[in-house]
Amino acid sequence: KAGVTQTPRYLIKTRGQQVTLSCSPISGHRSVSWYQQTPGQGLQFLFEYFSETQRNKGNFPGRFSGRQFSNSRSEMNVSTLELGDSALYLCASSSGQGADNEQFFGPGTRLTVL
Amino acid sequence: KQEVTQIPAALSVPEGENLVLNCSFTDSAIYNLQWFRQDPGKGLTSLLLIQSSQREQTSGRLNASLDKSSGRSTLYIAASQPGDSATYLCAAPEVRGNNDMRFGAGTRLTVKP
Numbered sequence: 001k002a003g004v005t006q007t008p009r010y011l012i013k014t015r016g017q018q019v020t021l022s023c024s025p026i027s028g029h030r031s032v033s034w035y036q037q038t039p040g041q042g043l044q045f046l047f048e049y050f051s052e053t054q055r056n057k058g059n060f061p062g063r064f065s066g067r068q069f070s071n072s073r074s075e076m077n078v079s080t081l082e083l084g085d086s087a088l089y090l091c092a093s094s095s096g097q098g099a100d101n102e103q104f105f106g107p108g109t110r111l112t113v114l
Numbered sequence: 115k116q117e118v119t120q121i122p123a124a125l126s127v128p129e130g131e132n133l134v135l136n137c138s139f140t141d142s143a144i145y146n147l148q149w150f151r152q153d154p155g156k157g158l159t160s161l162l163l164i165q166s167s168q169r170e171q172t173s174g175r176l177n178a179s180l181d182k183s184s185g186r187s188t189l190y191i192a193a194s195q196p197g198d199s200a201t202y203l204c205a206a207p208e209v210r211g212n213n214d215m216r217f218g219a220g221t222r223l224t225v226k227p
Contacts, residue, residue, distance in 0.1 A: 004157075033213050043203070043217040056214045090157055097211060100165055103148060105158035 002027065004093045004106035012112045018079040021109045025072050025093030031055075032074035033103070034066060037088040049074050050096055078111075086113045116141045116208045120218035127194055128226050135189040135221050137204035142182045145210040149178050149189050150203045152220070158203065161189070194225045 005024045013019050025032050033056075034046040045058040049068035066076045078085055088110050092103040117140045127133050139147070146165045150158040162171045162178040164187065170179040177190040187204060201222045205215040 006157075031213055033215070035215075042219050043205075043215075045208075045214045045216075048213045050213075056212050058214065088155075092158075092213075092215075094213060096213075100163065101146070101213070102160055102163045103205075103213070103215060104160055105150070107157040110155070 004091060004104055006089075006091055006106040006109050008109060009107065010110045010112075012114065013081050014114050015081055015083060017081050018077065019081060019111060021076045021078075021089055021091075021111075023074045023076070023091035023093075023106060025074070025091075026104055029093040029095055029104075030072055031094045031096045031101075032068060032072065033092040033094070034074070034076050035090045035092065036060075037090060037108070038086075043090070046076070081113045083113050086111060116144070116206050116216045118204060118206055118216045118218040120202075120204060120221050122221060123219065124222040124224070126224040126226060129194060129196060131194050131225075132190070132192050133194055133223075135191070135202050135223070137187040137189070137218055139185050139187070139206050141206075142185055143210060144180075144182055145207050147178075147180055147187050147204060147206045148215070149176075149187075150205065152201045152203060154201075161202075191223075194223075196225050196227050199223055199225050 033048040048056040068074045088108045090108045119138045149161040164180040175192040201220040203220045205217045208214040
């Protein structure tokens with residue numbers, strides 16, 4: 001069974017630009033969650049999509065948005081990039097709910113904002 | 115609101131030693147707790163998931179326990195190897211039943227040959 005894939009793996013952008021990251025979950029999984037990881041803040045939850053609907057949202061500005069398609073693939077968009085957006089962006093795939101709901105992470109996209 | 119803490123931030127042990135990593139959480143109504151491993155610059159690899167109804171889970175040389183009353187989980191690694199060197203993170207849902215996972219800051223483990 002293929003794991004979680006994320007593209008691209010590396011991105012370099014300049015301040016003010018926008019960026020779109022993609023995540024393909026494990027086949028059959030309907031939930032995709034996005035996280036930002038930085039040395040100072042650690043792993044922080046951005047949002048979760050389940051069956052094309054945003055189910056949970058973390059405490060990030062509106063510049064961060066996402067969507068999920070009917071095949072469960074998800075995209076995350078960051079507009080008007082700031083230097084502080086430089087981070088490793090990780091997505092997690094899971095079946096959806098339940099105490100046995102194990103999260104599986106992709107390799108991440110390393111975003112550098114210059 | 116669930117908060118997760120991991121102490122120590124770093125640990126160095128000689129190869130072959132058995133070791134315990136600690137994870138503390140604030141909400142005893144925990145739904146489940148998951149342990150991950152992260153190698154530098156990589157994504158997270160799931161190690162073990164413990165459901166709230168379970169006391170422990172085992173996978174190979176790894177054993178994770180969950181004590182809801184004390185707000186603690188431990189990850190026991192037997193006969194450590196240099197390949198076990200990585201950062202170990204624990205995480206629990208912020209709210210019972212959702213996928214907003216709260217992570218500890220991690221313990222960076224170094225196993226010296």
